[in-house]
Amino acid sequence: MQRHIATTPFGRGTLTLGQIASQMTARTVPAEAVVHKWQVFQHIREARDRLGATDRSLAILNALLSFHPETALTGAAELVVWPSNEQLMARANGMPATTLRRHLAVLVGCGLIVRRDSPNGKRFARKGRGGEIEQAYGFDLSPIIARAEEIKALAEEVQAEKKALRVARERLTLLRRDIVKMIDAGIEENVPGNWGRVQQAYQEIILQLPRGASRPLVDDVCARLYDLWVETREVLETFTKTQNMDANESHSGGHIQNSNPDSQFESNTAFEKDEAGSAAAQTDNVQSLPKRELPLGIVLDACPGVIDLAQGGQIRHWRDLLGAVEIARPMLGISPSAWREAREAMGEQQAAITLAAIYERSEQIHNAGGYLRSLTERARQGKFSTWPMIMALLRAKLDASQAEAAGKGSLHPSRREPSGFEVSETLLRGLGKRNRRPHEK
Structure with a gap:
């Protein structure tokens, strides 16, 4: 008797074109294909964002893989597993039934498993006289073999992106440290330059870097910081060369640098x-x-x-x-x-x-x-x-306020227009006392 493999889900579940695509992919698995299930699972974990999987759905996939008795998944073997919901919940660390069903649907939607539902929706396997499995209803793991190379390539891309982001952040840290310390050195050594403007430019660039910034944004900030780094370093190097030339021309030996630039x-x-x-x-x-x-x-x-x-x-x-x-x-x-x-x-x-x-x-x-x-x-x-x-x-601001009010022709304090600066009577008396000279006491 010819065996029929169902393509539609049990109950009210509808068939989607994505499920048809996953079933087509599962049929392309060559019989000689062999993959290590836990190695592929590690690649799926690394590329889960690209695949659209979630942490909970990966916990369920881990449980499904554990129900397959062999470590190696081959195209010639039976790749359908049929655990009950209770068994899956137990191996998924006690996940609630509603959460289990939701994330099983995520795995189906990602194209990592295919549903092989029985006529009544139960999961089971029918064995022949020799003990071999004739028909199994449950979850087909064939897409994992069929997409093993694709998933590996996605995982490598994710790893390369993480490495590039790590390198970019390291460069960002070095640029920030260099610029801050060069600004301090320029001020400490009294190097001519508008260090206030450099500090302000640095702050404006850093304020555009949010926490958890993406790599393109980090690269953009690094490029702007590098330009500022080059400009700042050129100022310091030019000043250093000038000092060395002056020291050589004066024949006075080593240049003695004043450690107190403000002195x-x-x-x-x-x-x-x-x-x-x-x-x-x-x-x-x-x-x-x-x-x-x-x-x-x-x-x-x-x-x-x-x-x-x-x-x-x-x-x-x-x-x-x-x-x-x-x-x-x-x-x-x-x-x-x-x-x-x-x-x-x-x-x-x-x-x-x-x-x-x-x-x-x-x-x-x-x-x-x-x-x-x-x-x-x-x-x-x-x-x-x-x-x-x-x-x-305070006295200077008060005098300026009174002078402004007098210039507008106000003759009485109560008729003055508000100047935005108010001082209490107690503070006014204190200001008067402190502004008196010793001979005025």
């Missing part, structure tokens, strides 16, 4: 000298200054410019201010060593306030690094407080 620029503009003198006059007796810390809100009122550097454009906590001034530091040309010494002498919070104030008046300060070192030295001597700096900024 030769301690002279600042008239503004810095005037402010330093004013700060000295107001901080001769530091004990007279308020004992409490400056509120964050007052610091931000005095230094609104640093808010633009914060992540998300908001500063809600002191740690947000610390993050913002870390970005401002290279833009001001302050070396890592000067910033480190300031934090050690003043503390993290006070150093951040000081740097925010310097950033607010960056256009009036000729050498921010030297100015910060000067304030750091005063802090070591106990003669520096951030209160006078912040109060001076």
Whole structure:
């Protein structure tokens, strides 16, 4: 009697063209074909995204393969397995029945197995007198043999892609490390250049790199970072060559590099000298200054410019201010060593306030690094407080606001148009007291 192999699923399941294609593929398996089932399964695991399989469906496929008694799958052997749902659920680590049926459908849809349903939907095998299997109803594993080479090629492509992504990420890490350290070296060694612009360009490139970025995006970011790396390195190399030539021409032996790049620029503009003198006059007796810390809100009122550097454009906590001034530091040309010494002498919070104030008046300060070192030295001597700096900024903003209102012809404070800057009466009295000279008391 001729055996009939069903091509349609049992029950309400419909037949699709994809299932027809899988059945056609299963019939192309040559009788002499032999594959190692666990090796093919490993290739399927590696290429599961390309095949459309899921982790749960692979757990079921692993269970189905375990029901075949032989390790080698051959085209001449019977490749239909007929475990019950209970047996499959047990070998799939107790997977629920509904989940089992859903992921069996995934395996069929991926073309990794073919359903061979019986007339009543049961899975079983009918054996002949000699014990050989005459008819089996269940799941046919023939597509695994037929597609073994295709699956292997997909797995190799996935491995090559992963390797390329790993190499690209390694290159990205090296470029980021080189650029950051070259910027710090340029500032530390006082190499002429707009290091603030380089730092800003670097930040703009890195912000375009999300977590879990794809390889094309990583390659694009690496290409842009490489251009910045070349530009930065050329600046450092050109400066190094110039220094070496100057040393050779002067016949003075080895070039002596100053480890303190800001020391030769301690002279600042008239503004810095005037402010330093004013700060000295107001901080001769530091004990007279308020004992409490400056509120964050007052610091931000005095230094609104640093808010633009914060992540998300908001500063809600002191740690947000610390993050913002870390970005401002290279833009001001302050070396890592000067910033480190300031934090050690003043503390993290006070150093951040000081740097925010310097950033607010960056256009009036000729050498921010030297100015910060000067304030750091005063802090070591106990003669520096951030209160006078912040109060001076607030007073300057208040004077500018009043001058603007006066220019508009307002004769009474209650009739002035809002200027966007408000100061409490208590703070106004405090500002007045701190702005008086000693002879005015």
